[in-house]
Amino acid sequence: MKLWVNGQAIEAPEACSVSGLLTHLNIDGTVAVERNGELVRRADQASTRLSVKDRLEIVHFVGGG
Amino acid sequence: MKLWVNGQAIEAPEACSVSGLLTHLNIDGTVAVERNGELVRRADQASTRLSVKDRLEIVHFVGGG
Amino acid sequence: MKLWVNGQAIEAPEACSVSGLLTHLNIDGTVAVERNGELVRRADQASTRLSVKDRLEIVHFVGGG
Amino acid sequence: MKLWVNGQAIEAPEACSVSGLLTHLNIDGTVAVERNGELVRRADQASTRLSVKDRLEIVHFVGGG
Amino acid sequence: MEPLVLGQHQFGSRLLTGTGRFSSLKRTHEALAASGSELCTLAVRRIDLGQTETSALLKALPEGMHILPNTAGCMTAQEALRVARLAREALDTDLVKLEILADPMTLYPNNPETVRGAQMLIEDGFTVLPYCGDDPVVCRELAAIGCAAVMPLAAPIGSGLGVVNPHVLRLIIDQVSVPVIVDAGLGSPMDACQAMELGADAVLVNTAIAAADDPVAMAKAFGLAVEAGYLSFRAGRIPKKPYATASSPIDGVVEG
Amino acid sequence: MEPLVLGQHQFGSRLLTGTGRFSSLKRTHEALAASGSELCTLAVRRIDLGQTETSALLKALPEGMHILPNTAGCMTAQEALRVARLAREALDTDLVKLEILADPMTLYPNNPETVRGAQMLIEDGFTVLPYCGDDPVVCRELAAIGCAAVMPLAAPIGSGLGVVNPHVLRLIIDQVSVPVIVDAGLGSPMDACQAMELGADAVLVNTAIAAADDPVAMAKAFGLAVEAGYLSFRAGRIPKKPYATASSPIDGVVEG
C-alpha cells in the first residue's frame, strides 16, 4: 500500500504495523515516529496498524547545538 | 459638594463644571482632566457638569526622560 | 660644472650661486638647501658660490602626518 | 668592635669573620652578605675577617612579585 | 544634516533631550537651548493641589522646542494609553514616547507589553516612539506594526554606561526600516557619537546632561557629538587594521 | 574653548591635521578648511628634479593655517635635527613634530632616540612636539627636558584602532605638565571625542580624514567631535553605575 514517509511516497506491505514498516525500511536505530501528526509511543509501535495514505514522520538524532 | 481629585477629597461648588473646578482650584496652566476614568476633552470642559463623588484626575507636565 | 643634487649628477653653470642653481633648475617655491651637509641660510643663497662636485640637497614640503 | 650592619651600629667580637658575625647574630638561614659594598662569596665567609667600622649588608628573601 | 522624520513631523536636530533631574527650570532652559535639540520629553503627573503654578516647565522650554510626552510610570499598555490620551489632549500633539517598564529596579522595558501598547496607541491615532530592549526581533515587530521609530536602550536608564552592546545595536539598525533612536544609558558625548557612527538616526539624552556638573556645557557637547557622529557615519570611516600604515611618504627622504 | 598653547604659539582649534594620503590638493584644501584646524603637519622631502611646481601643497592650505613640519622618515636624532633645520629655514617656524621611528613595519616610535632628539632640537631653539609611545615615564621625561607638548600614540599609525589603552592615556594626562596631543591611530570622530574626554589637550588626525570616503565631511565631523570632547571633559560627566536610576519622577503617577 502507498504511504507518505517524511514527505516521500513509498510502497509498504498491506496492513503492516509501525514496527513492520521500520523493519521494511531497514531502520533499527533510535528513532521516533509520528503517524498522521500523532506521536506513536514505542510500546504501541508493534500494535499500531497503518492504513493507506497514512502520513508518517520518522526522526532520528543528528549533531546540533 | 464633595469630589475626589487626584486621590484627595475636596469640597467644590454644587454642580460646577470642569472649567469651574479648575478656576476654583486656581489651576490655569496646561493641564488635562479625567472624570471617572474618562478623558474630558478641552472643548467639553465648560459644559461638563460634575456630580457628587466624581473622581477626577488633573495632570500637568513635569521633567522626565 | 658637475654637481650632485639630491643624489643625481647634473650640469650647472660654472661658479653659480645657490640662488643661481635654483633659477637654473626652475625652482622657485618654498625650499631649503643643504650644501655638503651644511644648511645654507636663505640670506646666504645669493652669495654662496658652488664648487665642482658639491653635493646639494634641495627639499620642499609634501603631505605628511 | 663596632660594625655597621644593615644601617645599624652593633658590637661584634674583635676580628671575627663573616661566619662568626652570622653566628653572633643568630642568623643561620639562607642569606647573602656584602662587606663594604662588595659581595662576600659563601666559600669565603669563614675566612673573611672583619675590621672596625666595616659596613655590612645581610639580606634574605621575602615575599615579592 | 537631513531632517529627522518621525511620522508627519520633521526635526532639524538629531539630539532628543529629556527634562528630568535638572536642578532648576533655569538650568533646564539653558541646557536645552545649548543642546540645539528641537524635541524634548516630558512626563505626565498629577497636579499637587495647592500648587500655584502648573506645568511651569512648559514655559521654561526654549522657543521652537517640540514636546514628546512620555508614559513613564506606566506598567501596562492600558495605563499607557490613558496617559498618552491625557497628554495629547493637553498638548495637541500625536507624538508619544511609549515607555512601559518591567520593574522599578532595573527599569528594563517590558517588551511584550510595549508591543501591545504600541498597537493600541497606533490604533488610537498616535505617532508612537517606543522605548524598548536592544532586541532585534522586538524592534522589527515594533516597526512592522507601525511605530514611527524604535528607541532601543544603550544601557540601563541613568547608568551612564554608554553603548554596552554595539553589535546588537548595529544589527537592529541594519534590520529595522524606521528610524532608530538610541535611548537610555548614554553617559557622555563620546557615547552619543558612537551610537550615531553605528548608524543610529538620533539619540535621546537626559541624565547625562541634567546630572553633569555643568549641564549647559554638556548639552552643547552632546549636540556637537551627535552631529559629528551623523557626519562620520555618512563620510565612510577607514577600516580598522592591526598593523600600521605610513601617513608621510616613504620615499624622497633626505640622505647623507 | 580656551586656546591651545604650544610654546609661544596659540591656536583656536584643538584638532591638528595631517596632510598625507589625500587624493588631491583640492581635497586637502577643502578638508582642512572644513576641519577648522589651525595647525597642520607637512613632511620634508627631496625635490624631484624636473618637477615644475615645488611645495604646491603650501599654496593649497587654507588661509590662516599654521605649519608643523615633521621629521618623518628619520631614524636617528641626528637626521631629525638636520631635517628640522631645513624646515625651519624654509618655513620660518620653530615648531617641529619630532618623529623618530624604530622600524618601517610597526612604525612605532623609538622612544630613547626620541628623547635624545628632543634634547638636541630644544638646545637648537626649536619648539618640539615629539611623537612617542604611550609610556608615562617617557612622556614625563620629554616634558621634563622642555618639550612644548607630548604626542603619545593612540594606536599604530594609520591603523584606525582608536584609543587602544585609555588607562595609560589617562595616566599620562594626569602626570604630564605640558599639553598632551594624542597622535596616530584614531579612526573616527568618536575616538577623538574619547581622547578629549580622557583629558587630552588636542588630537592630531591624518589618515582617518584623508582616507575616508568623504574627507571633507569627515574633517568637519572630527572638528565637532574634538570640541564636544573638550567641553565634555570640563563639564564633568556623570559616573558610570551598574544599575538604573529613573529620569522621570517616581511619584505622582496617575491612578485608577
Place this chain on the structure above:
Amino acid sequence: MEPLVLGQHQFGSRLLTGTGRFSSLKRTHEALAASGSELCTLAVRRIDLGQTETSALLKALPEGMHILPNTAGCMTAQEALRVARLAREALDTDLVKLEILADPMTLYPNNPETVRGAQMLIEDGFTVLPYCGDDPVVCRELAAIGCAAVMPLAAPIGSGLGVVNPHVLRLIIDQVSVPVIVDAGLGSPMDACQAMELGADAVLVNTAIAAADDPVAMAKAFGLAVEAGYLSFRAGRIPKKPYATASSPIDGVVEG
C-alpha cells in the same frame, strides 16, 4: 565543583557541548570526551530514507554522556512541543533545550514565543532549558513559569564574539533564581571563563569547539576554562583599580 542541578538531574561538569558541525563522528567522540562534558545537545531530524545507519551519533557519544535534545528548526511553540515529544519518546529523557528562533538570518530567539513554548512543555512534563535573549525580564519570566534554567545568548549563534554584553549578563545572573547557562556565541575558552566569572552556572559550546582547527584540544581547553571560571567566581577576585599597588615590600631595600 558542586554539581550542576537541572530539575531532577545532576551533572559533574558545567560545560555543556553541542554536537553540530564536527567533521566526523570520530572527532565528535574525541572532542566530547576531552571536554569532560556530561551533557550534550542533539537535533531531531527526519531520517533520510535509504540511509543505512540511523542515529549513528548516539553510538559515537562518550560513555556516561547524557543527552539534551533541542528543538532547533522550530519557529513556533506548537512545533517545538511536537519535536520535544518525539525526542522524549525516543530517548527516554524529559530534558529539552527549547529553541524557537525568530528568523533564519540573525538566529535570534523569538522571546515571546519561547515563553509560550516553555509553558506548553512544562505543562507536558518536560524539564525545559530555554535558549533566549539576554533580556532580564524575559529570563525572570522563564524562571517564574518553571523552567529548570535559562540559557541567554552571549552573542549570535556561531559568531564567536564572546560575551558582548557582560553588564546585562550579570544583571540576569543577579535576578534569576534558576541556573543561568550561557549559550551561543562563545568563541574561545577565555569567553567561557569570563561567563563563569560573571557568575554563570554553566556554558554551552558548540561551534567554538567543532569548528576549531583542533577540536579535541579546544574541547579540553574549554573544560579547563569553565572550571577556572567557576573557581574564580567563588574565590573572590581582587577589585580593579586605576593605579598600581606594589607586590614586593617597599621597605628594607639594600642601601649604599
Place this chain on the structure above:
Amino acid sequence: MEPLVLGQHQFGSRLLTGTGRFSSLKRTHEALAASGSELCTLAVRRIDLGQTETSALLKALPEGMHILPNTAGCMTAQEALRVARLAREALDTDLVKLEILADPMTLYPNNPETVRGAQMLIEDGFTVLPYCGDDPVVCRELAAIGCAAVMPLAAPIGSGLGVVNPHVLRLIIDQVSVPVIVDAGLGSPMDACQAMELGADAVLVNTAIAAADDPVAMAKAFGLAVEAGYLSFRAGRIPKKPYATASSPIDGVVEG
C-alpha cells in the same frame, strides 16, 4: 603542554607565581601548591636584626618549586646588579627577574634603565627576565641583547585591570623571538587565559592570587586558565563574525 624554556632552565607549568602580599606562609604554601607553578618570585631584603628566623619563606615553598629572585626596589641598573649578585650567591641560581621601576607611584618600569641593567646582568652571567613596558621596540631590544624572555606588563602592578592593550601585546608576541611572559596587572583567571590566547608563553601572577578572598582556590583557577589558554592558542580558534551561523542542520526539519 610543552615545557617553558628560559635559558638553560625548563618548567612544566606556564604559570609563574609571586609570593608577596599573602596573609601567612601557610597560605603561600597552599596557594603555590594549588597553582601547579614551578617557578616563583622572591624579593631580596635586609634582615631585620633580632629577627629569629630568616628566609622562612624559602622553607614554606612547595617541593620542587624553583626560585626567581627579583630586583624589586631598585631604581638603577647598578643597584639591580648588586641585588642580583646577592641573590645568586645565596640561592645558587642564575635566574633573575630584573625590575627597575621609574617611580613609586605608577610602578611603571624604567625601560631605558632596564635595557642598561639587562646588559650588565647578562655580561655578568645571569639568565635575565626583565619586567618592561608593553613597548614592542623595547621588547625587541631586550631580546636582541640576550634576555632569556621579556616580561611586558598587562596593566599597572596590582591594578587587576587585565590585558589593557591586547593589540600591542599581540604585536610584541609576533615580533619577539624569546618567550613572552605577561607580568603585572592580571586580575582574574580570564585575564591569564586571554594573555595565553594572544600567544604569550607564560604569565606571572601575584596580587590576583595573594589578595583574593580564597587564594588557594584562586591559585588553582589560574593554573587551569593558563593551561586552557595555552591549548586554545594552539588549537586555532574560530574567527569572529558579526552575524550568526547555525550549529544545528538547516534541512530535514519535521513538517506538518
